[in-house]
Amino acid sequence: MTALLDVRNLTKHFPVRKGWLIEREVGRVRAVDGVSFTIQRGETLALVGESGCGKSTTGRLVLRLIEPTSGEVRLDGEVLADLSGEALRRLRRRMQIVFQDPYASLNPRLTVGDTIAEPLLLHGVGSTAAERRLKVAELLGLVGLRAEHARRYPHEFSGGQRQRVGIARALAAGPDLIVADEPVSALDLSIRAQVVNLLADLRQRLGLSYLFISHDLAVVRHLADRTAVMYLGRIVELAETAQLFARPRHPYTRALLSAALPPQPGRQRPPVALEGDVPSPLNPPSGCAFHPRCPLADARCRQEAPAMVDGVACHHADAQAALPMPPRVGNERLHRLHQFFRTATQSATSSV
Numbered sequence: 001m002t003a004l005l006d007v008r009n010l011t012k013h014f015p016v017r018k019g020w021l022i023e024r025e026v027g028r029v030r031a032v033d034g035v036s037f038t039i040q041r042g043e044t045l046a047l048v049g050e051s052g053c054g055k056s057t058t059g060r061l062v063l064r065l066i067e068p069t070s071g072e073v074r075l076d077g078e079v080l081a082d083l084s085g086e087a088l089r090r091l092r093r094r095m096q097i098v099f100q101d102p103y104a105s106l107n108p109r110l111t112v113g114d115t116i117a118e119p120l121l122l123h124g125v126g127s128t129a130a131e132r133r134l135k136v137a138e139l140l141g142l143v144g145l146r147a148e149h150a151r152r153y154p155h156e157f158s159g160g161q162r163q164r165v166g167i168a169r170a171l172a173a174g175p176d177l178i179v180a181d182e183p184v185s186a187l188d189l190s191i192r193a194q195v196v197n198l199l200a201d202l203r204q205r206l207g208l209s210y211l212f213i214s215h216d217l218a219v220v221r222h223l224a225d226r227t228a229v230m231y232l233g234r235i236v237e238l239a240e241t242a243q244l245f246a247r248p249r250h251p252y253t254r255a256l257l258s259a260a261l262p263p264q265p266g267r268q269r270p271p272v273a274l275e276g277d278v279p280s281p282l283n284p285p286s287g288c289a290f291h292p293r294c295p296l297a298d299a300r301c302r303q304e305a306p307a308m309v310d311g312v313a314c315h316h317a318d319a320q321a322a323l324p325m326p327p328r329v330g331n332e333r334l335h336r337l338h339q340f341f342r343t344a345t346q347s348a349t350s351s352v
């Protein structure tokens with residue numbers, strides 16, 4: 001079966017230039033460096049990793065908001081780079097984005113109704129203003145807001161409500177895939193859970209697929225079917241979310257999960273502590289890029305970049321199985337969030 005989204009060997013290197021009169025290229029930021037993954041219909045794939053590892057750049061490449069250095073993105077088998085004009089517009093309509101900061105992404109001078117009607121006009125949904133008004137009301141209802149909210153301006157809404165408007169705007173074009181880039185990071189815990197539940201509900205009702213970019217491992221564990229872990233522009237592990245959390249196979253995944261746990265007296269020391277900063281993507285380490293921070297690194301790791309085999313890129317992935325597993329990601333904050341997930345309801349518009 002053809003995957004809804006098929007990303008192959010995607011690479012984005014940003015040139016770094018210096019010089020005042022005569023500019024010359026002095027290096028390249030390897031923001032995304034040969035990333036491959038698929039997303040099936042109705043599936044949620046999470047992208048996780050430390051700041052600067054290339055998550056947002058990957059999302060922007062998928063939506064073709066920026067051009068790749070090399071590699072390919074296919075939607076339903078169609079190569080995006082091969083399309084232009086009407087064909088590209090038609091395909092673009094099927095992929096939309098939800099941003100982290102709904103306030104920054106909404107025009108403060110437009111009412112919420114006009115904000116949502118904009119993509120309807122752009123994509124020719126509804127032939128009259130009355131039809132578009134009906135559609136706007138329908139979209140507002142879908143995200144748990146009321147039709148009369150259409151007359152208000154973004155500043156009249158709370159953070160959670162604004163994110164609901166952002167989601168309604170993304171849904172206006174009738175997409176199959178939503179790239180959600182840290183869509184709940186700016187929200188309080190309880191509101192965060194409600195918006196995550198809304199995303200899960202919309203996925204089920206509309207058959208949506210998500211590329212879900214997040215730092216928040218608790219949210220990822222709750223929402224994602226599969227999870228890809230990125231380090232310095234590459235995917236180092238990609239697995240079913242439950243399996244990845246229960247039995248991480250890459251030392252970096254293990255470290256990331258351990259880092260989500262606060263130190264507690266009596267608790268076993270995490271099997272891998274994540275120490276040191278992420279190296280610069282301008283000048284990544286030789287061999288396996290994780291080797292300066294990896295306790296298992298040996299001479300081979302310093303010279304030879306590991307290939308992705310069975311969802312993990314590590315020369316010593318098998319040795320991981322012998323190590324004790326990190327404690328479950330379930331610290332107090334995450335536990336509270338999970339409580340919210342269980343109890344939060346999406347309706348309660350006024351409380352958001």
Ligand SMILES: Nc1ncnc2c1ncn2[C@@H]1O[C@H](COP(=O)(O)OP(=O)(O)OP(=O)(O)O)[C@@H](O)[C@H]1O
Binds near residue numbers: 029031055057
């Ligand atoms: N337009 C650009 N020009 C040069 N470098 C860029 C550009 N956009 C991103 N980068 C660099 O590419 C790397 C990846 O950035 P990206 O924003 O994709 O990371 P991220 O994983 O989304 O980080 P965060 O979690 O902080 O949002 C970073 O080193 C960043 O500085």
Ligand code: SF4
Binds near residue numbers: 288290298316
């Ligand atoms: S390849 Fe070597 S350095 Fe890289 S993660 Fe595996 S063990 Fe660590």
Ligand SMILES: [Mg+2]
Binds near residue numbers: 056
């Ligand atoms: Mg980002």
